[in-house]
Amino acid sequence: MKLNRRLFIGTGAAAAVSLAAPAVMADGHGKPRVVVIGGGAGGATAARYIAKDSKGAIDVTLVEPSRTYFTCFFSNLYLGGFTDLEDIGHTYGTLAAKYGINVVHDWAVDVDRDAKTVALAGGSTLKYDKLILSPGIDFVDGAVPGWDVSAQNKMPHAYKAGSQSELLKAQIMAMPEGGTFAMVAPPNPYRCPPGPYERVSMVAHVLKQNNPTAKILIVDPKEKFSKQALFEEGWQHHYGGMIERIGPDFGGDNVSVNPEAMTVDIDGSEEKIDVCNVIPAMKAGRIADMAGVADGNWVPVNAADMSSKADADVHVLGDSAAQGDMPKSGFAANSQAKVCAMAVRGALTSSKVFPAKFSNTCWSLIDTDDGVKVGATYEATDEKIAKVDGFISQTGEDAATRKATYEESVGWYAGITADMFG
Amino acid sequence: MRIARYLNIAFAAVLAAGAAHAELAGDAETGKELFDVCSGCHEIGNGAQDSIGPHLNGLFGRRAATHEGFAYSKSMQRAGVDGLTWTFETLDAYIANPLALVSKTRMSFPGLDDSQERADLMAYLRMFSDNPSNIPEAEPTARGTDHDVDPAILALQGDPEYGEYLSTECLTCHQSDGSAQGIPSITRWPEENFVVAMHAYKNKLRRHPVMQMMAGRLSNEEIASLAAYFKDLE
Numbered sequence: 001m002k003l004n005r006r007l008f009i010g011t012g013a014a015a016a017v018s019l020a021a022p023a024v025m026a027d028g029h030g031k032p033r034v035v036v037i038g039g040g041a042g043g044a045t046a047a048r049y050i051a052k053d054s055k056g057a058i059d060v061t062l063v064e065p066s067r068t069y070f071t072c073f074f075s076n077l078y079l080g081g082f083t084d085l086e087d088i089g090h091t092y093g094t095l096a097a098k099y100g101i102n103v104v105h106d107w108a109v110d111v112d113r114d115a116k117t118v119a120l121a122g123g124s125t126l127k128y129d130k131l132i133l134s135p136g137i138d139f140v141d142g143a144v145p146g147w148d149v150s151a152q153n154k155m156p157h158a159y160k161a162g163s164q165s166e167l168l169k170a171q172i173m174a175m176p177e178g179g180t181f182a183m184v185a186p187p188n189p190y191r192c193p194p195g196p197y198e199r200v201s202m203v204a205h206v207l208k209q210n211n212p213t214a215k216i217l218i219v220d221p222k223e224k225f226s227k228q229a230l231f232e233e234g235w236q237h238h239y240g241g242m243i244e245r246i247g248p249d250f251g252g253d254n255v256s257v258n259p260e261a262m263t264v265d266i267d268g269s270e271e272k273i274d275v276c277n278v279i280p281a282m283k284a285g286r287i288a289d290m291a292g293v294a295d296g297n298w299v300p301v302n303a304a305d306m307s308s309k310a311d312a313d314v315h316v317l318g319d320s321a322a323q324g325d326m327p328k329s330g331f332a333a334n335s336q337a338k339v340c341a342m343a344v345r346g347a348l349t350s351s352k353v354f355p356a357k358f359s360n361t362c363w364s365l366i367d368t369d370d371g372v373k374v375g376a377t378y379e380a381t382d383e384k385i386a387k388v389d390g391f392i393s394q395t396g397e398d399a400a401t402r403k404a405t406y407e408e409s410v411g412w413y414a415g416i417t418a419d420m421f422g
Numbered sequence: 423m424r425i426a427r428y429l430n431i432a433f434a435a436v437l438a439a440g441a442a443h444a445e446l447a448g449d450a451e452t453g454k455e456l457f458d459v460c461s462g463c464h465e466i467g468n469g470a471q472d473s474i475g476p477h478l479n480g481l482f483g484r485r486a487a488t489h490e491g492f493a494y495s496k497s498m499q500r501a502g503v504d505g506l507t508w509t510f511e512t513l514d515a516y517i518a519n520p521l522a523l524v525s526k527t528r529m530s531f532p533g534l535d536d537s538q539e540r541a542d543l544m545a546y547l548r549m550f551s552d553n554p555s556n557i558p559e560a561e562p563t564a565r566g567t568d569h570d571v572d573p574a575i576l577a578l579q580g581d582p583e584y585g586e587y588l589s590t591e592c593l594t595c596h597q598s599d600g601s602a603q604g605i606p607s608i609t610r611w612p613e614e615n616f617v618v619a620m621h622a623y624k625n626k627l628r629r630h631p632v633m634q635m636m637a638g639r640l641s642n643e644e645i646a647s648l649a650a651y652f653k654d655l656e
Contacts, residue, residue, distance in 0.1 A: 411604025
């Protein structure tokens with residue numbers, strides 16, 4: 001019956017509806033329709049939970065351009081040689097076959113919120129009752145003078161995983177002996193707050209083995225960064241002397257790059273570098289702008305159900321959302337997706353709606369068996385997603401604790417990817 | 423019974439110094455008799471060897487699962503890594519109900535309800551600690567506290583539908599198919615064991631920081647609902 005349901009989208013929905021719970025909000029066209037844009041930690045999770053828990057009563061379409069999705073989380077571990085790229089690649093077959101989700105590999109290019117339709121690059125149009133946007137991030141134009149996406153092959157961002165990760169890794173492996181790896185770190189807020197610093201740790205791990213006289217230079221516009229004490233302790237311990245960070249006090253906020261010459265200009269002083277990882281300032285994925293729900297770089301949302309403040313029928317998850325206290329992380333997007341899925345089902349099929357609960361934990365690997373973590377729980381208030389309680393790994397923890405933390409992160413990866421992709 | 427007398431004297435000193443609770447010290451003689459129940463699996467004293475369970479010499483002050491040469495269960499190893507150390511308080515809780523502190527070990531002992539009996543047993547165990555003088559006097563071998571989860575809490579009937587929603591938060595890390603890799607399985611537990619374990623995190627008897635945080639904001643009803651949902655998850 002699952003196959004039939006998918007084939008009959010938009011035409012024969014009435015035949016399938018008898019299978020399932022009554023659809024109370026279908027706007028005169030049979031089964032209510034949910035379109036999800038973006039198949040990452042937010043979108044894949046939301047699509048899966050709505051399809052799974054509505055047991056066929058809601059028609060779910062997931063729009064994602066990639067056939068194989070590489071998770072950003074653990075892509076640093078790929079750079080460090082702790083995992084293969086193929087191990088962080090996931091496909092959508094189970095979401096289609098087991099949960100009956102209509103998976104469309106295409107780009108969403110426009111949203112008409114009055115007509116409640118999504119236009120796809122391939123020319124087709126999808127109708128929705130509820131739209132869920134989980135498009136991740138895009139980069140702010142001109143954020144790092146001298147760099148734009150056309151330079152991403154010379155100076156990769158590797159902040160969307162996949163070919164960019166492969167390219168950056170190849171460049172690191174090809175660095176001349178004693179060469180310099182530079183990272184232009186992003187300003188707040190950005191995807192995965194500890195990500196750039198875990199990446200530096202992983203690059204240092206690789207260089208220590210293959211190119212021990214190489215240097216790492218971080219140019220950072222931020223005074224402070226996530227898990228700073230833990231990273232700095234670890235860098236000192238594992239990679240003493242290899243890593244230098246230039247913060248805003250020394251011009252880390254006044255940076256331009258020249259991808260042709262492979263130079264970085266830091267507050268007027270030019271540095272020749274061998275590999276340059278530029279992570280520019282970020283904003284919500286482009287479709288948020290096209291849908292007209294963004295306010296500035298991000299999309300303001302209501303905490304209780306992740307609906308956009310501009311349109312109650314458009315929900316926004318993960319990195320793109322301006323929601324309050326949660327960091328932009330895969331874990332957070334997955335957590336928000338489950339609250340959103342429950343609320344959307346409640347609105348469309350009158351299933352029970354429970355109070356929103358959110359949580360997040362971010363693990364980072366500093367070196368082999370040296371894992372650290374930070375996490376918090378959150379609740380929905382009228383204004384925002386507000387932090388309730390939190391914890392962070394301590395400096396000076398013993399090796400057994402750090403090893404267990406790393407092993408826990410591997411377990412979490414298996415857990416969250418099963419939760420996303422089925 | 424010289425050691426017992428020593429303990430009583432030490433404890434009297436604590437009382438004299440103004441200890442908050444005028445509680446009875448354990449009696450090692452009675453504890454020795456109680457240890458008969460344990461001796462099927464645990465040896466103690468001169469020449470004690472590991473058998474089904476580890477020998478119990480030098481237990482006080484030791485981090486859980488760190489006695490070398492004994493093949494501890496994964497759960498006990500994890501508890502040790504999380505920071506479980508055998509002190510008066512933790513051992514008292516463990517003897518009261520082993521499952522509260524560590525699930526899924528080979529320890530098949532159902533627990534000693536009577537706090538005086540636990541104090542007696544610990545007074546006996548403590549005679550064989552390598553270095554009893556290192557045991558701080560703030561942790562006297564005294565009457566235990568009540569670690570049991572209130573029967574009214576255990577009797578709560580959870581709502582599996584609410585549990586299903588709440589469970590989505592657990593499933594970011596714990597796998598719904600019960601597989602365990604770095605993170606333990608939480609499916610198909612007997613409801614009571616699940617509830618007891620979650621309350622042990624909530625009360626910070628169990629030490630894992632993520633779980634303390636997650637359990638800490640769950641109400642008694644929510645814990646019951648999760649237990650009701652996970653017990654049947656295939």
